Amino acid sequence: MGPRFVKTLSGYATYKGSKGFLAFLLHRVTGLGTLLFLTGHVTTTATVYFYSPWYNRLMEVFRLPLVMFAEMILVFCVIYHGANGLRIAYIDLYKPQMLAARQSNKAVLTTFIVAVLLWLPTAVVMGYNLLKYGFGLLGGE
Amino acid sequence: MPVNNPNIPMVPKNEGLLWKWMRYSAILLVPLAWGHVLIQDVLVGGHGISLDYVALRWSMIGWRIYDFLLLAFAFAHGVNGLRQVLFDYVQSAKSRQVVAWGLFAFWLLISLVGAVAIIGGVKFSS
Numbered sequence: 001m002g003p004r005f006v007k008t009l010s011g012y013a014t015y016k017g018s019k020g021f022l023a024f025l026l027h028r029v030t031g032l033g034t035l036l037f038l039t040g041h042v043t044t045t046a047t048v049y050f051y052s053p054w055y056n057r058l059m060e061v062f063r064l065p066l067v068m069f070a071e072m073i074l075v076f077c078v079i080y081h082g083a084n085g086l087r088i089a090y091i092d093l094y095k096p097q098m099l100a101a102r103q104s105n106k107a108v109l110t111t112f113i114v115a116v117l118l119w120l121p122t123a124v125v126m127g128y129n130l131l132k133y134g135f136g137l138l139g140g141e
Numbered sequence: 142m143p144v145n146n147p148n149i150p151m152v153p154k155n156e157g158l159l160w161k162w163m164r165y166s167a168i169l170l171v172p173l174a175w176g177h178v179l180i181q182d183v184l185v186g187g188h189g190i191s192l193d194y195v196a197l198r199w200s201m202i203g204w205r206i207y208d209f210l211l212l213a214f215a216f217a218h219g220v221n222g223l224r225q226v227l228f229d230y231v232q233s234a235k236s237r238q239v240v241a242w243g244l245f246a247f248w249l250l251i252s253l254v255g256a257v258a259i260i261g262g263v264k265f266s267s
Binding site: 008034035045047049052059062071085088089125 | 161163164165167168170171174175178179182183184186187188190191192195196212215216219220222223226229230251254255257258261262263264265266
């Protein structure tokens with residue numbers, strides 16, 4: 001796995017393919033990131049049943065400014081992974097004759113732009129909360 | 142090249158079924174996960190979430206069913222996705238078997254922990 005893994009990573013770094021390759025990479029990274037969070041999220045939330053005194057203390061971690069910032073990135077991951085996943089699922093399941101269109105640079109770019117546009121309003125609200133509750137600005141504490 | 146190794150089937154058993162599962166669960170997960178993120182991360186936010194908040198939310202059976210569905214679909218979708226990624230790097234049949242069983246145990250454990258918590262609900266300690 002070692003040398004092959006290095007070869008794969010260097011391949012990722014030097015490959016000059018279409019945007020579809022970038023979508024493939026971003027889909028993996030956002031999916032793996034979301035799964036990593038999800039594992040922690042399920043186990044920490046489960047403390048409400050298994051040992052509830054830990055829950056409020058664990059939630060304090062989620063109010064650290066750095067973690068609140070990471071949460072904004074997590075939201076982008078969920079939005080992008082979902083939008084890109086819908087593009088793949090819809091065409092593969094219902095319009096397989098449009099496979100070339102699904103793999104086109106235009107489809108990939110459109111998906112990315114849609115994801116950014118959906119994320120921006122969440123970033124405004126969460127950025128405001130970060131300043132207010134994370135840093136105690138804007139009248140927060 | 143590993144792909145030419147006759148000991149490794151090009152398409153593992155049930156891979157076609159899982160291929161469909163990833164896509165159908167994706168369609169279901171977009172409203173479930175986006176709705177969850179919109180409510181908890183954007184509208185309520187980490188500063189508004191506490192033990193009392195979870196207890197209030199889970200006093201409504203509808204939200205418990207919602208969270209149960211989200212847990213069941215999102216975690217299985219995620220762990221199968223991780224398996225797909227790992228299978229790109231782990232290519233001998235034996236190693237793949239180890240990875241698959243390890244991930245199955247991981248999926249079962251975390252899903253059970255989450256499901257027990259959703260069904261059991263918030264237990265305040267006195």
